[in-house]
Amino acid sequence: MHSIILFAHGARDPEWARPLQRLREAVLARRPEADVRLAFLEFMTPSLPEAIDAAAAVGATDVAVVPVFLAQGGHVRRDVPAMLETACARHPALEIRLQPVLGEAQSVLDAMAEVVLAG
Amino acid sequence: MHSIILFAHGARDPEWARPLQRLREAVLARRPEADVRLAFLEFMTPSLPEAIDAAAAVGATDVAVVPVFLAQGGHVRRDVPAMLETACARHPALEIRLQPVLGEAQSVLDAMAEVVLAG
Structure with a gap:
């Protein structure tokens, strides 16, 4: 089974996660x-x-980790690879793949530019 | 003259601003x-x-402030209105408008979902 993990920063305000939940729904x-x-x-x-x-517990065979960040900062460059290394060691049969940061995709930037101008 | 300010969090790594610069170019x-x-x-x-x-110094008559954030957290809800209030007092002739957070636009979420699945 293919798992997708949408990985975001998080915030104190529970409402902050709502667009992430909407992104999950859009993927599903x-x-x-x-x-x-x-x-x-x-x-x-x-x-x-x-x-x-x-994901491993429900039988995932591979996991795509997608950083839902606007840009690749220290969190994505340092913290995530370290976490994935540990996870790979815990789940040797699981294929774990790190995708590029979402905010750097040109199609996402283009969609943002359209929203900026629709204002 | 119409000004658009793309307002983002910022990070220590100068590379972090690159997608923001690309967003600026996409708008331009x-x-x-x-x-x-x-x-x-x-x-x-x-x-x-x-x-x-x-923007006021180069003759802007109105400014659209666009929060380039994934979600509306404390920064956007508390810090930005306070900054805009001060700016309005400094520039009474300038019309300053706060647009919604970019990451909450459905078209942006849809573009992200496509990128997630394109892997």
Whole structure:
């Protein structure tokens, strides 16, 4: 089974996660059979390691970790690879793949530019 | 003159601002006559008040402030209105408008979902 983990920063305000939940729904609307989970760096749960454990527990064979960040900062460059290394060691049969940061995709930037101008 | 200020969090790593610069270019590609500026909450310059001052200095009559955040957290809900209030007092002739957070637009979430699945 293919799992997708949408990994975001997190915030103290529970409302902050709402667009992430909407992103999860948008992914599921396109691929209803996928196992799509949220994970957070801080303030919110589950953590990325917890989400990977949960995906493995329900029988995932591969996991795509998608950083839902606007840009690749220190969190994505340093913290995520370290977490994934630990997760790989815990789940040697699981293929874990790190996708590029979402905010750097040209199609996402183009969609943002259109919204800026629709204002 | 119409100014657009793309307001983002900022980070210690100068590379972090690159997608923001690409967003600015994507907006300018669609509206070359617009005055489009970046501004940052922390770690990077200019600040939002500085960017508004700069827009006013080059003759802006109205400014659209666009929070380039994934979700509306404390920064956008508390810090930005306070900064805009001060800026309005400094520039009474300038019309300053706060647009919704970019990451909450459905078209942006849809573009992200497509990128997630394109892997």
